[in-house]
Amino acid sequence: MDERPIGVFDSGLGGLTTVRELRRLLPGEDIVYFGDTGRVPYGGRSAETIVKYARQDVAFLRTFDLKAIVIACGTVSTTALEVLAAENPIPVLGVVAPAAAAAARATKNGRIGLIGTQASIRSGAYERLIQAQNPAAQVLSQPCPLFVPLVENGRFRRGDIVIETVAAEYLAPLREAGVDTLVLGCTHYPLLEEVISAHMGPEVALINAGAEGARAVACALEGADALSARSRGTYRYFVSDRQEDFSHLASIFLGWDVTEAVGQVDISQY
Amino acid sequence: MDERPIGVFDSGLGGLTTVRELRRLLPGEDIVYFGDTGRVPYGGRSAETIVKYARQDVAFLRTFDLKAIVIACGTVSTTALEVLAAENPIPVLGVVAPAAAAAARATKNGRIGLIGTQASIRSGAYERLIQAQNPAAQVLSQPCPLFVPLVENGRFRRGDIVIETVAAEYLAPLREAGVDTLVLGCTHYPLLEEVISAHMGPEVALINAGAEGARAVACALEGADALSARSRGTYRYFVSDRQEDFSHLASIFLGWDVTEAVGQVDISQY
Numbered sequence: 001m002d003e004r005p006i007g008v009f010d011s012g013l014g015g016l017t018t019v020r021e022l023r024r025l026l027p028g029e030d031i032v033y034f035g036d037t038g039r040v041p042y043g044g045r046s047a048e049t050i051v052k053y054a055r056q057d058v059a060f061l062r063t064f065d066l067k068a069i070v071i072a073c074g075t076v077s078t079t080a081l082e083v084l085a086a087e088n089p090i091p092v093l094g095v096v097a098p099a100a101a102a103a104a105r106a107t108k109n110g111r112i113g114l115i116g117t118q119a120s121i122r123s124g125a126y127e128r129l130i131q132a133q134n135p136a137a138q139v140l141s142q143p144c145p146l147f148v149p150l151v152e153n154g155r156f157r158r159g160d161i162v163i164e165t166v167a168a169e170y171l172a173p174l175r176e177a178g179v180d181t182l183v184l185g186c187t188h189y190p191l192l193e194e195v196i197s198a199h200m201g202p203e204v205a206l207i208n209a210g211a212e213g214a215r216a217v218a219c220a221l222e223g224a225d226a227l228s229a230r231s232r233g234t235y236r237y238f239v240s241d242r243q244e245d246f247s248h249l250a251s252i253f254l255g256w257d258v259t260e261a262v263g264q265v266d267i268s269q270y
Numbered sequence: 271m272d273e274r275p276i277g278v279f280d281s282g283l284g285g286l287t288t289v290r291e292l293r294r295l296l297p298g299e300d301i302v303y304f305g306d307t308g309r310v311p312y313g314g315r316s317a318e319t320i321v322k323y324a325r326q327d328v329a330f331l332r333t334f335d336l337k338a339i340v341i342a343c344g345t346v347s348t349t350a351l352e353v354l355a356a357e358n359p360i361p362v363l364g365v366v367a368p369a370a371a372a373a374a375r376a377t378k379n380g381r382i383g384l385i386g387t388q389a390s391i392r393s394g395a396y397e398r399l400i401q402a403q404n405p406a407a408q409v410l411s412q413p414c415p416l417f418v419p420l421v422e423n424g425r426f427r428r429g430d431i432v433i434e435t436v437a438a439e440y441l442a443p444l445r446e447a448g449v450d451t452l453v454l455g456c457t458h459y460p461l462l463e464e465v466i467s468a469h470m471g472p473e474v475a476l477i478n479a480g481a482e483g484a485r486a487v488a489c490a491l492e493g494a495d496a497l498s499a500r501s502r503g504t505y506r507y508f509v510s511d512r513q514e515d516f517s518h519l520a521s522i523f524l525g526w527d528v529t530e531a532v533g534q535v536d537i538s539q540y
Contacts, residue, residue: 038319039309046512049308149419165432242316268538 002226005030005236006217007061007069011053012040013246014148014188014210015072016253018095019235021214022070026221028230032064036267038240041148042075043117043186050119054080058088059270060238066090067226070217074186074209075117078125093220095213099183100129102212106205107181110137113174113204115196116185118143126185140177144170148188152249156191163195171199183207191253235260240267272496275300275506276487277331277339281323282310283516284418284458284480285342286523288365289505291484292340296491298500302334306537308510311418312345313387313456320389324350328358329540330508336360337496340487344456344479345387348395363490365483369453370399372482376475377451380407383444383474385466386455388413396453410447414440418458422519426461433465441469453477461523505530510537 006029008019013035022031036042036057042050054076061069068091071077071084077094085092103112103126114126120143127139146166150156155163174182182200184190187210197206221227235258239246243262250258276299278289283305292301304327306312312320324346331339338361341347341354347364355362373382373396384396390413397409416436420426425433444452452470454460457480467476491497505528509516513532520528 038315045308049511146419146423146425149416153416155416162432162435165435241319 001229002067003228004065004067005032007032007064007066008072009034009057009061010073010187011036011042011075013249013253016250017187017190018070018072018210018214020254021211025214025218028228028233030233032061032236034061034238036240038267043119043148044145045119047079050075050079051083054084056267056270058084060265060267068093070213072187072210075119078120078123091220093217095209096125097129098212098216099207099209100126101133102207103181103183104130104133104137106207107137109180111177111179112137112139113179113182114139114141114185115144118145120185126183140174140179142170142174147192151188151191158194158198167195167199175200179204181205181207183209185209238263238265240265271499272337273498274335274337275302277302277334277336278342279304279327279331280343280457281306281312281345283519283523286520287457287460288340288342288480288484290524291481295484295488298498298503300503302331302506304331304508306510308537313389313418314415315389317349320345320349321353324354326537326540328354330535330537338363340483342457342480345389348390348393361490363487365479366395367399368482368486369477369479370396371403372477373451373453374400374403374407376477377407379450381447381449382407382409383449383452384409384411384455385414388415390455396455410444410449412440412444417462421458421461428464428468437465437469445470449474451475451477453479455479508533508535510535
C-alpha cells in the first residue's frame with residue numbers, strides 16, 4: 001500500500017487522455033499532472049531538446065513525493081524514457097513499451113502501422129520494441145505532424161473536411177499496405193479514434209498508446225503492492241503557460257469537467 | 271554610414287519573409303537572423319511567456335554588435351515591442367506600427383480586417399495604432415491559429431482543400447463585414463497571399479506586416495544615415511533547435527537557396 005500520488009506529464013494537454021484511463025482503472029489514486037503548455041508541441045523538435053525539456057518536467061514533478069512517474073506523451077516516451085528512468089529513483093513508465101507489446105500481440109498478418117509525431121517516428125523505438133517481441137513483424141510508420149494542432153483547435157470530429165482530408169492522406173499508405181493493427185502513438189490521437197477507424201476500416205485494431213500505458217502502470221503498482229487504499233483520489237493540475245484556457249480544453253481530453261484550481265509553473269527554473 | 275549588421279528574429283522561420291523584403295530593399299546590409307525553433311510557436315502563448323522568450327532572443331542577438339533589431343514576428347511586435355525598445359540602447363523596430371499605418375492609409379470605407387495569432391489579436395495593439403491615425407476606422411479581428419502549422423507543413427497552395435477550407439472559415443466574417451483592407455499580421459501569412467486574396471476578392475487590399483516592417487527599417491536607417499555602403503551584404507542564420515531541416519524550410523520563406531552554415535543556440539541560457 002502506498003498513498004503517495006502518481007506524477008503524470010505531457011508536452012501539453014494530450015496526456016490527459018492517459019489520466020482519464022488511469023482514473024477508470026485506479027480511481028483511488030492521487031494524480032499530479034504537469035502539461036508543458038509553454039513549450040508545446042514537442043513532436044517536431046530534436047531529441048536533444050526533448051530530453052532537456054523532459055528532465056525539467058520530471059524535476060518539477062519530483063518536488064512532490066511521488067510513487068511513480070508516467071510519461072503520458074508518445075514523443076517523450078520514445079525519445080527520453082531510458083535517460084529519465086536511469087536518472088530517477090522511482091519508477092518512470094512510458095506509453096511505448098506497453099503499446100508495442102499490445103500491437104505485437106494483436107496483429108495476425110504481421111503488418112503493424114504506426115502513427116505519431118516526427119520525433120517519435122524518427123526514434124525508431126516502436127520498431128525495436130515490436131520486433132523484439134515479434135521478429136517477423138513489419139512496422140510501417142507515418143508521421144502525422146498536423147494531427148496535434150488540428151485536435152487542439154477542435155477539429156477532430158467526423159465529417160470535418162479538414163481532419164478527414166488530412167487523415168485520408170496520412171493513412172492511405174498504411175491502408176494500402178494492408179496493416180491489420182494501427183498504433184496511435186501520441187496521446188492526442190484517442191480523440192481521433194472515430195475518424196481514424198473510419199479511414200482504416202473496422203477490421204483494423206487500433207492500439208491506444210496512452211490507455212496501454214495506463215494499464216501497465218496499474219499492473220506495475222499492483223505487482224509492487226503500491227496501490228492506494230482510498231476509494232477516490234484527488235487531482236492536481238499544473239501548466240507552464242497561462243491557466244485561463246485549461247479547464248475548457250482539459251475537459252475535452254478528460255471527458256469530465258475540471259473544477260480544481262490550476263497551478264502555473266516556471267518550468268525553465270527546473 | 272554604419273556597417274554593423276541588422277539583427278532580425280522571429281519565433282521560427284516565418285520572419286524570413288521579412289529578411290526577403292529587407293534584402294530586396296537593402297541588398298548591402300549584413301543580417302543576423304535568429305529563429306526560436308526550439309520554442310515555436312509563440313502565437314498561442316501568454317503575454318508573460320512571450321515577453322520572456324523575446325528578451326532572451328534579443329539578448330542572444332545582442333552578442334553581435336548590431337545597429338538595429340527587427341522583430342520579424344507579429345506576435346512579439348504586438349506583445350513585447352515596448353518592453354524591448356525601452357530596455358535596449360539600439361533601435362528595436364517591429365512590424366505592427368508600419369502595418370497599422372499602411373492599413374489606415376489604404377482603407378477607403380474605414381473597415382479594416384486583421385488576421386493574426388491569438389496573442390496578437392488579444393493584445394489589441396493593431397486596433398490602438400490604427401485608431402490613433404484614423405479614429406473612425408473599424409477594426410475587425412480574426413485569430414487564425416491553424417495558419418502557422420498549415421504553412422509549416424507545406425499546405426499554403428491554392429487548390430489544397432485543407433487550407434482553402436480553413437481560410438474560408440476564418441475569412442468569411444471579414445468578407446461579410448465588407449472590409450476593404452486586410453492586415454496579414456503574422457510573418458507566415460505572405461505565403462498564403464494567393465489563397466487569402468482569392469477568398470477576399472481582388473478589391474480588398476492586403477497589407478503584409480513583414481514587408482511594411484522592412485520598409486520602415488529602410489526608412490529609419492536612411493533617416494539616421496546608418497545604411498551600409500556595401501553593394502552586397504552577408505547572411506548569418508541561427509536557430510534554437512536542430513539545424514537539419516533549416517535550409518529546406520528557409521528557402522521556402524526566403525525565395526532563394528540557403529547555402530550558409532546554420533548555428534544552433536541554447537536560447538534558455540540568455
